Amino acid sequence: MFPELSLIEQIMIGTGIIMAIATFLCLYRAVVGPSEADRVVSINIIGTKTVVIISIVAMVFDQEFFLDVAMVYALISFATTIGIAKYMEKGALE
Numbered sequence: 001m002f003p004e005l006s007l008i009e010q011i012m013i014g015t016g017i018i019m020a021i022a023t024f025l026c027l028y029r030a031v032v033g034p035s036e037a038d039r040v041v042s043i044n045i046i047g048t049k050t051v052v053i054i055s056i057v058a059m060v061f062d063q064e065f066f067l068d069v070a071m072v073y074a075l076i077s078f079a080t081t082i083g084i085a086k087y088m089e090k091g092a093l094e
Contacts, residue, residue: 009060016056023049040084047077 005013023046030042051074058066 005060012056012060016053016060019049019053019056023053036088040081040088043084044077044081047073047081051077 026042026045026049030039030046033039033042051070054066054070054073058064058070
């Protein structure tokens with residue numbers, strides 16, 4: 001794939017590409033999903049996959065500050081999922 005990269009880095013790049021494809025499949029489920037619960041779960045999965053992709057990028061490029069970005073993104077994704085679930089259950093964010 002990339003001759004100047006080590007085998008581990010090549011595997012991580014391949015994994016990142018597979019995760020990106022899986023993220024788009026989850027996006028399809030979020031748009032088409034037959035129920036609201038399917039949509040919420042797929043949006044949560046998209047957030048989790050995004051955190052994994054950011055972590056892989058941090059490891060490949062040896063940039064530790066990307067892990068801080070991934071942690072903040074995970075917290076935002078968690079809070080959003082909780083808010084959406086509460087809105088679905090009660091109909092309002094009170």
